Amino acid sequence: MIKMAVEIQQKKIAKWKIDEVEELTEELKKNKTVIIGSLEGFPADKLHEIRKQLRGKAIVRVTKNSLFQIAAKNAGIDVSKLEKYLIGPNIFILTNDNPFTFSIFFEKFKLKRYAKAGDIAEEEVVIPAGDTGFSAGPVLSTFGKLKIKTRVQEGKIFVAEDTVIAKPGSKIPDDAIPILQKLGIMPVYIKLGLKGAYYEGLLIPSNELKIDLGQYASNIAKAYQESMAVAVEIAYPVPEVLKVTIGKAYRNAMALAGESGYLTPETAENVLSRAMAKAYALASALEGKVDLGINIPK
Amino acid sequence: MEYIYASLLLHSAKKEISEDNLKAVLNAAGIQVDDVRVKAVAAALKEINIEEVLKNASAMQVAAVAAPA
Amino acid sequence: MEYIYASLLLHSAKKEISEDNLKAVLNAAGIQVDDVRVKAVAAALKEINIEEVLKNASAMQVAAVAAPA
Amino acid sequence: MEYIYASLLLHSAKKEISEDNLKAVLNAAGIQVDDVRVKAVAAALKEINIEEVLKNASAMQVAAVAAPA
Amino acid sequence: MEYIYASLLLHSAKKEISEDNLKAVLNAAGIQVDDVRVKAVAAALKEINIEEVLKNASAMQVAAVAAPA
């Protein structure tokens, strides 16, 4: 049916579009996972970096949403689930691998670019001490506005000391943009924002696609510590556990000796210090009321 | 620690830490199960309040993590 | 934490923390497995050096216990 | 601290911390008793919930242990 | 500490900490039993709530661990 329709409209539709849809349809049939990322604000000249990094792992396609939609339909994908993502410039990543492997990859995949007006600093932006390459002139007043200490040496502007011009979360001053460019400082990260993934009929939205590796690591640590705590409690007979259990048993014994006033050379310090703790507590309670003729340590 | 991990898996799934359940989990992980050990762990865990122990362990952990080394 | 305990169980049994192995263990524990979650866990743990995390967790615990000063 | 030890002795023996009892104990330990002090101690302790103070001493020890360096 | 360990052993086995039981345990460990000490321990422990003491000791431990370095 679709093929017929395409043939009928052949005069209107460019051949490359038909080829592209056909190719994409085949690729979609061969791959279980489609990840859709937004190219909004993503510099076109950095796309090749993504292609390079994913070579052999996934197929990277930048195409019109309308063409993708047709190809997806042809490939038997439930497009209604994806429609909300098919707006604006998109990149489509096709793979048979675990979609989360790619969301982790893109979380780590960071490129840098020059600052543009209105950019917010993600980390401290520093103008380093030294030669700026600028000739002394009107630009000096820009340095002044940014509160960067300078001196002029052999007609060139030198920065006196490393100067932070934007803290994380604050706007990078517009005045600083040409200076940063001249110094070759790219303070802004480019990240590919993932909109969602489609995997065998399941839709994984971006918030679920995002993996917090730190959280996983800390959950593993927590699970391990919980396991140790339980193991110690039941004296699970492996050395690493029994070490802790023995310490606990010993402290239990000392506490018992101390509270019962069971005096032996071994327990004397513990027993007497507990008794003294109580005596001092009582003496403290009497302080200011009775002159005991003693000094209560403070 | 496999037996402990298996026990806590069952605990967090709100399943009984019985010998049979432990064996099923350990087998699924491809572990050659030692009957006596399963018995011992199941019996020992019956005597403690796991929830309590986990609460203490977690209090400990938060503090430790928060400690500025 | 079920998925984490299941992962530690597989790790300590020296089995791969793959989707299939996770599913087998979780199923054996009577847990209704969430396909997407299993995928997420398997992908995330591939990126984590579990042995290292356990070593640190253990050091931290020892330090915490030993270190009240 | 003699007066305090004597008071704690009476308290732990569940005896009244009266002037007479304090004097008897202190005398038995061969201590020259200061009448005014005995009076003052006995009077002051009447106003204090000793059990509470001692419990706090234990709590204090726990707190001390828990106090960040 | 032998007498205390023996007492805790009896306590955790839910047996009475009587002179006879203490003697039996200490003898089994090959310890020459000192009657005076056995009597003293048994008498001293009768006066305290062991469960309470152990609970506090464990709370203190958690607190100690929780104290950031």
Next chain:
Amino acid sequence: MEYIYASLLLHSAKKEISEDNLKAVLNAAGIQVDDVRVKAVAAALKEINIEEVLKNASAMQVAAVAAPA
């Protein structure tokens, strides 16, 4: 904790923590001994320097009490 208290009892009596000695002590405390567990505990303790562990535990306690300021 019975097996551990029994082990510490043997240790403080300077007796070997062997399966037989553990059994004797546990039996004397009226505890039904689990052969496999005794074996496991004895084996695990062979790998531990108990003296060292006790020294640390004791140092920790002093440190804990002394530490706050």
Next chain:
Amino acid sequence: MEYIYASLLLHSAKKEISEDNLKAVLNAAGIQVDDVRVKAVAAALKEINIEEVLKNASAMQVAAVAAPA
């Protein structure tokens, strides 16, 4: 703890912590004296340098009291 408070009382009064002195103090407090316990306490204290122990205990205590609990 009566026996301990009585001992500390005698010590702070610079009297010998002998069985007789302990008995006298405990009797004065109206306490039914247990000969065996008196013997045990007096014997234990003979074996230790009480001045030294109290100094350590006190240092510990000072630290604890000084703690910003």
